[in-house]
Amino acid sequence: xQKTNRRELRRExxxxxxxxxxxxxxxxxKIDFESSENFVKMDDIQKLGLAEQEDDTNTRKTILRMRSxxxxxxxxKIRHICKTKSLSSQILVNIDEIxxxxxxxxxxxxxxxxxPDPIRLRNNISDPSNPIDEEDPDSxxxxxxxxxxxxxxxxxxxxxxxxxxxxxxxxxDVEKSILxxxxxxxxxxxxLALMGPxxxxxxxxxxxxxxxxxxxxxxxxxxNQLYTKSLKRRIGFVLQDDIVFPHLTVKExxxxxxxxxxxxxxxxxxxxxxxMNVISELGLERCQNTMIGGTFVRGVxxxxxxxxxxxxxxxxxxxxxxxxxxxxxxxxxxxxxxxxMLRSISQAGKTVVTTIHQPSSRLFSxxxxxxxxxxxxxxxxxxxSEAMLYFSSIGCSPLVTMxxxxxxxxxANGNIKDKSIPSELEDKFLPGGELFESKNGGPSPGDVHxxxxxxxxxxxxxxxxxxxxxxxxxxxTLERKNMINAEEMGAxxxxxxxILFKRGLKERRHEYLSSLRIIQVISTAIIxxxxxxxxxxxxxxxxxxxxxxxxxxxxxxFFPVFTAIFTFPQERAMLAKxxxxxxxxxxxxxxxxxTSDLPLDLLLPILFLIIIYFMxxxxxxxxxxxxxLLSIFLSIIAAQGLGLTIGAAFMDVKKATTLASVTVMTFMxxxxxLISQVPPFISWIRYVSLxxxxxxxxxxxxxxxxxxxxxxxxxxxxxxxxQRLDYGGTEIGAMLMMVIGYRLLTYILxxxxxxxxx
Numbered sequence: 001x002q003k004t005n006r007r008e009l010r011r012e013x014x015x016x017x018x019x020x021x022x023x024x025x026x027x028x029x030k031i032d033f034e035s036s037e038n039f040v041k042m043d044d045i046q047k048l049g050l051a052e053q054e055d056d057t058n059t060r061k062t063i064l065r066m067r068s069x070x071x072x073x074x075x076x077k078i079r080h081i082c083k084t085k086s087l088s089s090q091i092l093v094n095i096d097e098i099x100x101x102x103x104x105x106x107x108x109x110x111x112x113x114x115x116p117d118p119i120r121l122r123n124n125i126s127d128p129s130n131p132i133d134e135e136d137p138d139s140x141x142x143x144x145x146x147x148x149x150x151x152x153x154x155x156x157x158x159x160x161x162x163x164x165x166x167x168x169x170x171x172x173d174v175e176k177s178i179l180x181x182x183x184x185x186x187x188x189x190x191x192l193a194l195m196g197p198x199x200x201x202x203x204x205x206x207x208x209x210x211x212x213x214x215x216x217x218x219x220x221x222x223x224n225q226l227y228t229k230s231l232k233r234r235i236g237f238v239l240q241d242d243i244v245f246p247h248l249t250v251k252e253x254x255x256x257x258x259x260x261x262x263x264x265x266x267x268x269x270x271x272x273x274x275x276m277n278v279i280s281e282l283g284l285e286r287c288q289n290t291m292i293g294g295t296f297v298r299g300v301x302x303x304x305x306x307x308x309x310x311x312x313x314x315x316x317x318x319x320x321x322x323x324x325x326x327x328x329x330x331x332x333x334x335x336x337x338x339x340x341m342l343r344s345i346s347q348a349g350k351t352v353v354t355t356i357h358q359p360s361s362r363l364f365s366x367x368x369x370x371x372x373x374x375x376x377x378x379x380x381x382x383x384x385s386e387a388m389l390y391f392s393s394i395g396c397s398p399l400v401t402m403x404x405x406x407x408x409x410x411x412a413n414g415n416i417k418d419k420s421i422p423s424e425l426e427d428k429f430l431p432g433g434e435l436f437e438s439k440n441g442g443p444s445p446g447d448v449h450x451x452x453x454x455x456x457x458x459x460x461x462x463x464x465x466x467x468x469x470x471x472x473x474x475x476x477t478l479e480r481k482n483m484i485n486a487e488e489m490g491a492x493x494x495x496x497x498x499i500l501f502k503r504g505l506k507e508r509r510h511e512y513l514s515s516l517r518i519i520q521v522i523s524t525a526i527i528x529x530x531x532x533x534x535x536x537x538x539x540x541x542x543x544x545x546x547x548x549x550x551x552x553x554x555x556x557x558f559f560p561v562f563t564a565i566f567t568f569p570q571e572r573a574m575l576a577k578x579x580x581x582x583x584x585x586x587x588x589x590x591x592x593x594x595t596s597d598l599p600l601d602l603l604l605p606i607l608f609l610i611i612i613y614f615m616x617x618x619x620x621x622x623x624x625x626x627x628x629l630l631s632i633f634l635s636i637i638a639a640q641g642l643g644l645t646i647g648a649a650f651m652d653v654k655k656a657t658t659l660a661s662v663t664v665m666t667f668m669x670x671x672x673x674l675i676s677q678v679p680p681f682i683s684w685i686r687y688v689s690l691x692x693x694x695x696x697x698x699x700x701x702x703x704x705x706x707x708x709x710x711x712x713x714x715x716x717x718x719x720x721x722x723q724r725l726d727y728g729g730t731e732i733g734a735m736l737m738m739v740i741g742y743r744l745l746t747y748i749l750x751x752x753x754x755x756x757x758x
Contacts, residue, residue, distance in 0.1 A: 151319045152188035152319065152349050153188065153222050153223055153231075153234060153319040153320055153351055154185070154188060154223055154351065155185065155186050155192075155209060155220075155351055155353070156184075156220075156221050157182070157183060157184060157185070157208075157209060157218065157220040157221070158183045158218055158219050159181045159182075159183055159217065159218040159219070160179055160181070160182045160183070160205065160208060160215055160217070160218035161179055161180055161181060161182075161215065161216050161217035161218050162178045162201075162204055162205075162208060162215055162216050162217075163175040163176065163178065163216050164176055164178060177376055178201050178204050178376050179201045179205055179208070179376045180376050180377050181218075181377065181378070182201075182205060182218075182373070182376075182377070182378045183218075183378065183381065183460070184369070186351055186352075186353060186368075186369055187351065188346075188349045188350060188351050189347060189349055189350075189351075190346060190351065190352070190368040190369055191339075191343055191346050191353075191354065191367050191368050191369070192352070192353045192354070192367070192368065192369045192370070192371065193359075193367040193369070193370050193371070193384065194206060194353065194354070194355045194356070194371050194373065195355075195356050195357075195359075195370060195371070195372055195373070195405070195408060195412075196372060196373035196374055197374065197409055197412050200374055200375065200376065200412065201373050201376040202325075202355040202373055203240070203324055203325075206322055206324055206353065208220065209322065210235055210237050210322045211231070211235065212237065212580070232582075233316065233318075234318055234319045235318055235320045235321075235322065236313030236314060236316065236318035236320065236321045236322065237313065237321075237322045237581075238309050238310055238312075238313055238322070238323040238324065238326060239309070239324055239577065240324040240326075240328060241573070242305045242306060242308075242309050243309070243573050243574050243577050244294075244305065244309065244574075245292065245503075245507045245574070246291065246292055246295075246296075246297040246299060247291055247297065247506070247507050247508075247509075247510045248503070248506060249288065249289050249290060249292070250284050250288045250289070250292060250304070250308055251275070251276075251288040252506065253292060253308055253312070254275040254278055254279060254308065254315065255271075255275045256499055256502075256503050257312050258271045258272065258274050258275040258278075259271050259272075259491060259495070260490065260491055260496060260499055260500075260584055261315060261316055261490060261581070261583055262274060262315065262316070262490075264490065264491055264492055264495070278311045278315055279311070281311075281314075282307045282308075282310065282311050283307070284308065284311070287300045292308060301334070302329055302334065303330055303334035303335075303337060303338060306330065306338055307338070310323070310338075310341070310342075314345065318350065319350060319351065320350070320353070321342075321345060321346075321350055321351070321352045321353070322353050322354070323342070323352070323353070323354040323355070324354075324355050325354075325355050325357055326338050326339075326342070327339065327356065327357075327359065327363070328357065332360050332362075335359070335360070335363060336360070336363055336366075339359075339363050339366045342354065342366075343366050346368075356405075358405045358406070358409055359405050360403060360405070361403045361404060361405075363405075364384060364403070364405055365384075367384040368383065368384060369381070369382065369383060369384060370382065370383070372387070372408055372411075372412055373412065374411075374412035374413070374414075374449055374452070374453075377449075377453050378456065379412060379449075380408075381456075381460075387404065387408060388407070390459075391407075391411065394452075394455045395421070395422030395423055395424070395425075396411060396420060396452075397419065398418065398419055399418050400418045402418070407419070411452060413445060414444070414446065414447075414448040414449045415445065415448075416443060416448050421443070424451065425443050425447065425448070490582065490584070493585055493587075493588050496584040496585060496592075497588045497591060497592050498592075500588060500592035500593070500596070501595060501596045504592055504593060504596030505596050505599070505600070508596070508597065508600060509600060512597075512600035512603075512604075513600065513603070517604070518604070518607075521604045521608050522607065522608075524555070525607070525612050526615075528548065528551065528612055528616075529611055529615030529616060532544065532548045532612075532615075532616040533615060533616070534615075534616070534617045535548075535616055535617060542703070545616070545618070546699065547673065548616060549698040549699060549702065550671060550672075550673040550691070550695050552612070552694075552698065553671065553690075553691045553694035553695040553698060554668050554671065554691055556605060556608075556635050556636055556639070556694075557635055557636075557638075557639040557664065557667065557690045558639075558668075559636075560636045560639040560640040560643060561642055561643040561646075561660055561664055562643065562660060562664075563640075563643065564597075564640045564641075564642075564643025564644045564647065565646055565656045565657060565660050566647065566653060567593070567643070567644060567647055568644065568647040568648045568651060568750070569647055569651050569653045569656065570653075572651055575589070575750075586747070586751060587747065590743070590746065590747055594641075594644075594743065598637070601636055601637075601640065602633055605629070605633065605636060606629065609628065609629055613628070618702060624701055627701045628698060631694060631697040631698055631701065632694075634694075634697075634732070634735045634736075634739070635690060635735070637739050638690055638735050638742065639690055641738065641741075641742030641743050641746065642660075642663070642690070642738070642742050643660065644742065644743065644746045645742045645743075645745050645746045645749065646659055646660050646663070648746045648749040648753070651753065666685065666689075667688075667689040667690055667692070668691055670685045670686040670692060671686070671689055671691030671695050672686065672691075672695055672696065687734065688738075690735075690738065693731040693734050693735050694735070696725070697731045697732070697735075700727070700728045701728075703725065
């Protein structure tokens, strides 16, 4: 009983003490809130022009105190803290530590020994303005992803310039400057944000730093070394657009990427395990068996799709991770999760560089360093938490409530509205002066840009050389290890072919076996069968059946050509992305692409021919049916090669479709059925026509008159005699040459195509 009473007494004292502490904190927050209201009132007085009575120094301190952001940004909380809300303010309380602290101040009898340590309790009650690494602000269930450590690489760039020649006049040497003298650095464990208005050069700078584009001037070093090809596998690059196969699931996408990109020293099971680990690290377990989806296919959400793209890059555990606007098109909560994930990745020793357009205040607080670009020039480089203080020090402060991103983007655009005008600009552009714009009532955007650029250059000249992390010396053993790893990276050619073949079957089965396509083929076969219903091959109906055979040759040349045309124009972005990281050999991709299409291309012709063959009443022998089917197969493969060649030659759907229409029409007209006497100067065109060779093969199979055929009536008909049918060896040889020749030409066109510029 005594023990029970003692426990109850201790619990009551603990509850009372917690209530006292929370009430004290609430009262303190109320006092702070009232004092902040006084600051706001002072700001209002300043807006009305009554602040002249106050001392300039006190006014400056007041502005700095009101407009400072993320003062405690560098103090990260290791332990997750749950939230409890009060009426006056949000108080973050670690209940377990408070209870432990309070109960420790009671003796065994339950009497109060001494007051709890106020410093300890104050540390347990967190400031709401402090950024906390959690996925959802209203829950404490965010689990930090565990990324394995990577080889640390520090990035440093000085006086980077980039210019492009203007299109239009080929002989003109006029160049446009995209970047001018941009400098900065980022160390392992840091997140560098490139921020600026649209067209400010963010993506160009990101491409230069990642080695995807060569710079015109300046130096970019990685651990004090220039970019080398061996460094390519240490860099991950996430594009702004989510380039993924829409019909593959999340698990399939990351698994195929792991099988193709991870070193061949790992087994297949180890590669699949790595893919599953990445799925777990990125929090994609719930949607791992869901199709990614696209414009016309329903799939995962935008944030999950973005995490899949990031997962494709962190499979290789890169040392440098570049991202081009990873939060574009996402809501604020999803964008915060993406940035928190990048921060967790950087804390594992990786260097993260990302472009950002206009982040929220919470997103802005997650960045370690910031580069503000305006018109290709650097207006600020340094800690993100000190950006507001820097611009306040040069006389630019917000006069109304706005987020740091809004304030910085406005300055980069030269917009000084709702912001304090620096005294230097105010003296230079007095009302009534020559340089003062009466229309806007302030300096022009160009003048603001020149002032900010001059202030930054003077600040940079006073600073020492760009501080860089501790240089990491690469010894010969590590270089040798990296060289071996570079040689062993990726799968073998046979493994690449096998993986791409399986991926192609899973991705395109939805397209080839769609209900619309099946209905199209079956309905066409039924209509044709009804039109040529039971047309016996008698002497007066031979020409009618010949027209049916010609239609079959045209239909199964037209259909595959216009299907294959869209292959490379639609997959150009994916091909460029995967080839830029040397995921596979181009030959393995092309052969796997063709072979994976064959099973899907040959299913519908079988169904089509079975319906027509017996409705029309063609030659009822198994050999004739088999040879007819093989002839159609050969025509489909050759037509597919023609479509791939046209698509690879233009990489544009409209241009490729136009050329294919003209080509198919020409082959049809010269196919041998519509016209028999072709002028000699253009007679060569029939020998490159798919329809001509397919049509003659079908005629020879149905109306072969060699070896004393019993159907002498058909053989004696004038139409058959005019065709001069033989054994068909010439036609088969010509079709095989087309099958091989078109694909070789496709390979050459793809090799010469600059896929990186897709």
